[in-house]
Amino acid sequence: MAEPGRQEVVRRVRELLARYRDPAQVDGLGDDEPLAVLGIDSVTLITVAAELHQRWDVTIADDAVLDPEASVASLAAAAVAPGGAGDRPGGRLDVVGMGVVAPTGHGVPALWDGLLAERAHRLPMPYDAARGHRAGAVAGASAAEVVAPDRLLDLVCLAAGEALGGLDPGRRAGVTLVVGTTDTGGNALGHALAGAGDDQSALAGWVAERAAEKLGLGAAVTVGSASASGAVALGYARDLLLAGDAEEALVVGADTVSKSAFHGLAALRTLGVDGCQPFHEARRGIALSEAAAACLLRRPVPGDDAVLGRLAGYGASSFTTHMAAPESAGIELALRRALAAAALAPGDVSFVNAHGPGTKLGDVAEMRALADVFGDRVRTLPINSVKGLLWHCQGAAGVIESLACLLSLRHGTLTPTTAAEPVDPQWREFDIVTKPRELADARSAVSVSCGLGGVNTAVVWERA
Missing domain, CATH: 1.10.1200.10 (ACP-like)
Known part of the structure; x- marks a missing residue:
């Protein structure tokens, strides 16, 4: 200056x-x-x-x-x-592959159909069914599969395999794998301590390397930033690509329903027995879900007709005065940084996919941040959250919700916020989308992800 x-x-x-x-x-x-x-x-x-x-x-x-x-x-x-x-904007990246396994089913088409039809798979929480807690599980999965020692690795490989699609095996060695997860191997360690074997392959520090080996990929990195892990992994991959340190990057957000996550969040009193109810007047907390979502990114190639969308900007902040109570100023800072990186004004954003966990404090902080960034337009800006249907996919949330944004931009339709009604009176003048809505002219979207400890992220996506 x-x-x-x-x-x-x-x-x-x-x-x-x-x-x-x-x-x-x-x-x-x-x-x-x-x-x-x-x-x-x-x-x-x-x-x-x-x-x-x-x-x-x-x-x-x-x-x-x-x-x-x-x-x-x-x-x-x-x-x-x-x-x-x-x-200064850092440049755009092309999305050339997507993959997902989630409570809506296997594959990107199943995700889109499930979001529109508000259809997802649930199971009694394996660690606490007596008190009525349930968990989101990949469609068709049994309780035994959900707690299997290699569950995290299996989910990562399934989503990654779909995103890689028909990529020439000879090019896979040039793809850097970035896995975002909160899973610390709770399932694998639990089995080992119980004498069920010593396989600890689900340990978060190992899963990226094991998956890269199975899929024939190059370098592998694991990112852990609580519930924002998937979004932070997207930001990390963006930095690698724009710096020229990777040719292509496959970002996978993934998490299992682990005993450590369940009991840790229960101790913080953030769990609710009714599932996630974003913006609901009687919201009581989150419910956990397993999932994995993958996004294959690369720098733009002239004439490429396989582009599914673009990552236009990313912003993050670490900002809190309490581990479990988010600060609106931190979310606002992440949003402003993402828009600046994308060289977009708030008025350029077509809709917002909110973090929307359905917690008393979390929803309030996020909506205040949106109001501060978008001003009076926040009352006409379409806002949705897929957590009402998918529940909280933890480390997978940032990527799977980004895929939801990309699909909405491609199809010109915004998916509904399940379980949001009746909306909290303080937001009834806001445009919270509770039914599928046509948005044929939508060009860009922002996806917000936050995590315990004050991790806040925002990712800007554009239609190809």
């Missing part, structure tokens, strides 16, 4: 810091003195940075915000004004 711009950022940073500390102390602190002298920590600075972005569209680099020696001067020096380097 030019010097006058930097001085303006200094003034605004001081103005915001004065909300958290004695204004006289803030005024008396030198520009180069560490803010830690006043007891200002990174959590406070994250809040200040988010408000700078929200109010004045000024972005401060994350490493500067998290620097223990951060000062007013260092924050201002790391700031990027609107139109600066931080807002």
